């Protein structure tokens with residue numbers, strides 16, 4: 001696959017800030033009780049379905065991958081940024097971290113019991129997002145779960161995706177309806193969604209979506 005230029009831009013941007021990012025956001029699911037609870041619930045659902053390993057896609061410095069492993073999952077991380085992967089491997093040598101792109105995952109069809117993508121879909125131009133959701137659906141086993149975290153818009157916004165001045169690389173706030181629609185079009189079934197208010201020192205609303213790949217096609 002020929003790599004799109006925006007991915008190279010995102011990769012270079014995260015390579016440049018990886019050390020600082022890891023200092024500030026080693027585990028970005030740790031800051032809010034609702035986020036910790038959601039990841040714990042995701043892990044419980046994945047364990048109950050017993051569908052195989054879990055990929056933390058766009059894993060950054062690996063703290064979320066380590067949280068998933070701590071919750072009893074066979075978890076590994078994938079990220080486009082070699083600097084992020086290096087930091088993750090240094091911090092969690094017992095876990096597997098691979099360089100790779102969510103646009104074309106080096107993972108077999110139906111291999112995973114779960115996919116978590118925490119703020120890693122936000123840098124993809126909206127028109128390219130269906131490719132990523134097709135990849136999520138492809139690598140999930142029937143009955144596998146998907147948990148997404150992203151910046152979202154308020155319910156009145158007429159735009160499914162709004163660019164904003166993200167500090168690292170161009171990014172988009174995505175309406176939860178739009179993200180749910182992308183998941184549905186890829187063949188996944190929505191189980192839950194959450195919109196939470198910005199916390200202290202946060203600018204935007206946060207969206208969460210939990211979905212599942214049906215067991216019957």
Ligand SMILES: C[S@@+](CC[C@H](N)C(=O)[O-])C[C@H]1O[C@@H](n2cnc3c(N)ncnc32)[C@H](O)[C@@H]1O
Nearest residue numbers: 014028058059060079080081101102118119120
């Ligand atoms: C905002 S950071 C989030 C990192 C981590 N998930 C967290 O919650 O702290 C976005 C990460 O997604 C990665 N990323 C963005 N687009 C990607 C893609 N198409 N494939 C793989 N990784 C990607 C970036 O390199 C970066 O490490």
